[in-house]
Amino acid sequence: MSITEPEARAYEPVIGIEIxxxxxxxxxxxxxxxxxxxxxxxxxTCPVCLGHPGTLPVTNAEAVHYALMIAMAFDCEIAxxxxxxxxxxxxxxxxxxxxxxxxxxxxATGGRLGDVRIHRVHLEExxxxxxxxxxSGRIHGAETSVVDFNRGGTPLVEIVTEPDLRSPAQAxxxxxxxxxTLRRMGVSDVNMEEGSLRVDxxxxxxxxxxxxxxxKAELKNMNSFRFLERGIAxxxxxxxxxxREGGTIEQETLHYDPRSDTLSxxxxxxxxxxxxxxxxxxxxxxxxxxxxxxxxxxxxxxxPAARAERFESELELPAEMARLLAFRSELGDFxxxxxxxxxxxxxxxLANWTTNELAAKVGDADPxxxxxxxxxxxxxxxxxxxxxxxxxxAKEVLDVLVAEGGEPAAVIEERGLGAADSxxxxxxxxxxxxxxxxxxxxxxxxKGQAIGAxxxxxxxxxxxxxxxxxxxxxxxxxxx
Amino acid sequence: xxxxxEMTAAQQAExxxxxxxxxxxxxxxxxxxAAGDELGAYLWVADxxxxxxxxxxxxxxxDLFCVEGVPSSAGSRILEGYRPPYTATSVRNxxxxxxxxxxxxxxxxxxxxxxxxNSGYRPVQNPWDRTRVPGGSSGGSAAAVAAGNAxxxxxxxxxxxxxxxxxxxxxxxxxxxYGAVSRYGMIAFASSLDQCGPLTRDVTDAALMLxxxxxRDPCDSTSLGIPGEIPLPSAERLDGLRFGVWGLDEExxxxxxxxxxxxxxxxxxELGGAVEPVEMPNAGLGLSAYYVIxxxxxxxxxxxxxxxxxxxxxxxxxxTEMYEQTRHDGFGDExxxxxxxxTYALSSGYYEAYYGKAQKVRTRIVEDFRAAFEKVxxxxxxxxxxxxxxxxxxxxxxxxxxxSDYFTVPMPLAGTPAISIPAxxxxxxxxxxxxxxPAFSEAGILDAAYALERAIGFEGxxxxx
Numbered sequence: 001m002s003i004t005e006p007e008a009r010a011y012e013p014v015i016g017i018e019i020x021x022x023x024x025x026x027x028x029x030x031x032x033x034x035x036x037x038x039x040x041x042x043x044x045t046c047p048v049c050l051g052h053p054g055t056l057p058v059t060n061a062e063a064v065h066y067a068l069m070i071a072m073a074f075d076c077e078i079a080x081x082x083x084x085x086x087x088x089x090x091x092x093x094x095x096x097x098x099x100x101x102x103x104x105x106x107x108a109t110g111g112r113l114g115d116v117r118i119h120r121v122h123l124e125e126x127x128x129x130x131x132x133x134x135x136s137g138r139i140h141g142a143e144t145s146v147v148d149f150n151r152g153g154t155p156l157v158e159i160v161t162e163p164d165l166r167s168p169a170q171a172x173x174x175x176x177x178x179x180x181t182l183r184r185m186g187v188s189d190v191n192m193e194e195g196s197l198r199v200d201x202x203x204x205x206x207x208x209x210x211x212x213x214x215x216k217a218e219l220k221n222m223n224s225f226r227f228l229e230r231g232i233a234x235x236x237x238x239x240x241x242x243x244r245e246g247g248t249i250e251q252e253t254l255h256y257d258p259r260s261d262t263l264s265x266x267x268x269x270x271x272x273x274x275x276x277x278x279x280x281x282x283x284x285x286x287x288x289x290x291x292x293x294x295x296x297x298x299x300x301x302x303x304p305a306a307r308a309e310r311f312e313s314e315l316e317l318p319a320e321m322a323r324l325l326a327f328r329s330e331l332g333d334f335x336x337x338x339x340x341x342x343x344x345x346x347x348x349x350l351a352n353w354t355t356n357e358l359a360a361k362v363g364d365a366d367p368x369x370x371x372x373x374x375x376x377x378x379x380x381x382x383x384x385x386x387x388x389x390x391x392x393x394a395k396e397v398l399d400v401l402v403a404e405g406g407e408p409a410a411v412i413e414e415r416g417l418g419a420a421d422s423x424x425x426x427x428x429x430x431x432x433x434x435x436x437x438x439x440x441x442x443x444x445x446x447k448g449q450a451i452g453a454x455x456x457x458x459x460x461x462x463x464x465x466x467x468x469x470x471x472x473x474x475x476x477x478x479x480x
Numbered sequence: 481x482x483x484x485x486e487m488t489a490a491q492q493a494e495x496x497x498x499x500x501x502x503x504x505x506x507x508x509x510x511x512x513x514a515a516g517d518e519l520g521a522y523l524w525v526a527d528x529x530x531x532x533x534x535x536x537x538x539x540x541x542x543d544l545f546c547v548e549g550v551p552s553s554a555g556s557r558i559l560e561g562y563r564p565p566y567t568a569t570s571v572r573n574x575x576x577x578x579x580x581x582x583x584x585x586x587x588x589x590x591x592x593x594x595x596x597x598n599s600g601y602r603p604v605q606n607p608w609d610r611t612r613v614p615g616g617s618s619g620g621s622a623a624a625v626a627a628g629n630a631x632x633x634x635x636x637x638x639x640x641x642x643x644x645x646x647x648x649x650x651x652x653x654x655x656x657x658y659g660a661v662s663r664y665g666m667i668a669f670a671s672s673l674d675q676c677g678p679l680t681r682d683v684t685d686a687a688l689m690l691x692x693x694x695x696r697d698p699c700d701s702t703s704l705g706i707p708g709e710i711p712l713p714s715a716e717r718l719d720g721l722r723f724g725v726w727g728l729d730e731e732x733x734x735x736x737x738x739x740x741x742x743x744x745x746x747x748x749x750e751l752g753g754a755v756e757p758v759e760m761p762n763a764g765l766g767l768s769a770y771y772v773i774x775x776x777x778x779x780x781x782x783x784x785x786x787x788x789x790x791x792x793x794x795x796x797x798x799x800t801e802m803y804e805q806t807r808h809d810g811f812g813d814e815x816x817x818x819x820x821x822x823t824y825a826l827s828s829g830y831y832e833a834y835y836g837k838a839q840k841v842r843t844r845i846v847e848d849f850r851a852a853f854e855k856v857x858x859x860x861x862x863x864x865x866x867x868x869x870x871x872x873x874x875x876x877x878x879x880x881x882x883x884s885d886y887f888t889v890p891m892p893l894a895g896t897p898a899i900s901i902p903a904x905x906x907x908x909x910x911x912x913x914x915x916x917x918p919a920f921s922e923a924g925i926l927d928a929a930y931a932l933e934r935a936i937g938f939e940g941x942x943x944x945x
Contacts, residue, residue: 047565047566050789052546052564053552053667053668053784053790054544054545054564054667054668055665056663056700056702058701092799096784097783098780276779276827277826278776278826278831281670281671281777282663282671282701283701283702
């Protein structure tokens, strides 16, 4: 499927995404059991979510609230009155024999996120978790399978896009934007490995220029955006190979195995279920009141796409940096707090420090959960700008601030990390020139890069407290 | 204590209040009666009273009401041995009012039937004639009350399952407005139709029980409770009230039943009420719509019975074989028939023709009631087209059995309330008279029924067995 082959260019991939988001409500969708990933199996259950005879579901108002927020994030049209249906299928992970979901009148329809149109947003309940014992980890070949009902009944929002995506990379990029958006709203943990964000892709290809859709395959089990991208790429390649050999694409569901980077069939159309949908008689329609809508609206934070745009236009940050700060909203929040503490100082330098040094130090953690104060970061960056501390010394200071907190000035003082003053530095530079006659020779012979040896000597001597640019200037002054 | 046998629940409560008898004595008397039942009316009888007893006498609960720790099988073998971990809201409401659970009464399996012959355990005999059915599906509750083996009882009505057995056993049975009483803890048959209600000796007891049963329940989002008070009925006259008659010309209506109904209409007029015919152009389609909608809902409601988490488990350990064998052994023929009908009616390609069309009919029936109640205050009909029929008489002919609910099915489809009161005898067997009203008109229905009950002066409860 290399893009250099002319045959490959003859096909255009058409990709739509279906996302299941577990909402981080306190309780389950239709009962008052607590949610808890990783709890002891079958401890978060009750007669309702175990499907005991006579029990009835009651819609979780907070889940509706979150779903309304999600619909608003995509600027969807929210149904005045949406209803639940029973989706009937018999499987051990479904204790009632049906899943309560939404069908022909979903909570919201017709929105957009970035360049991608959103087809619909609806609420439903998650199934229980089947654990297959055995080497495959899948039902085929499992020695035994057990059910953990803790997950059963977790509130889910299903988001379906229109088939607007055209490449694996674009699909992954959209997934990241969606994840950042949901995370920013605080409606879900959006953790793909734990399954609180699950992404399926509908993939078809068609000859470039065609407008009708080809037969699609549904890809499941891609539990990272990297795997999503690879899975879609593999599926496009598979379909192209079939079409180029004159074959036809079967509508089927495929399971992506990241270990082997291959796709295998889960179920084919012949086994397609007839879900016998009908309106759930145990529940009343969701009819959002003005108060519910106002509350959802009021709870909406600035979303990543808008924030990135603001960072770019108002703070003149480079696009990539703006995007990073907006998509990792905890970094963005820290950055904005630091910026405000600095009295709106050098936003670019601060953004640079936040997205590079700080992001590297905290990894996936929230910088606000470390000892570092946003104001301290702002002061440190300002001191670097004023050359009161060298960049490399400042990194060391940042380590201390993240681990122990405190004021940068105090840390610098305490550890002697302040920039060497010019008379001290001049002396050190002169000694370094005297100690490195070979390098001086080479520089004079036109080998400019030999200056590195002298700079290195100065840095060693000053333990990184000197500003690299200043050192270079002093050396050149002297060597001419 | 035997004077308790002759008394209504309200009268017994008064006796307790007056300190003439203790709640424990009342409980023990009825426990003895229930334990001595020979009609097959009970599937379980309490051993001892609960720690706290109030002034209301104990009640019998149809088996499908979940009671914590007490066998609750909905009359089905597939739930044999199931003891729920929780108690139905309706039962809790009665317990909170001071009434204890006396026992669990026999019923048609999952409330599917009109004769109680579809019980997974045993049929129930009609105390008026033990070769006849008590009606169904709340047949055990009706027979127990009629025979004096329970002071009062609760049942459920989906297409007539309270009113028809009440009619066949000569007692009062009321189906409240859909949403008046919580369905939480009622093992579901058809969720959009099922409603809990009282089976009692007289109209006052029905009011007393309904008053305590009803109420909005946070565990049932379709529940609303009944707005306003349910006073104990006191009307003596029916002046100014208009009664619309439906169904007296229907084919299949027994002449003896029609005679009793006509006599009752005359009594309404004697009490000052106006009687006029009323058009219910679509009500006759009720049975057809019902026998699509109810099985469709049931096919989903019964999918959970698979032998895994509770109840019966058959088979040899292979999962699929276990599912199949459990359902084979656990479900009776009528239940299997309705699961298949309902599954078919919801299937892709048939949904519109069956379920979709049935819902349209349902809407038209709602419209019929709305139009009727613009002209009249109450709709009156025979409750059942026939008196109690012989055990075994209709078991081979499901459609003949379904016709038992001809007059009672339209109300659940419309969600409206109705009561059946004993109005007289035909061939020595009780005939029920049905009074239906608009949604949440329970207090008015009870008042009219009370005035009529006094005018009729029906004697025959209890029939000693």
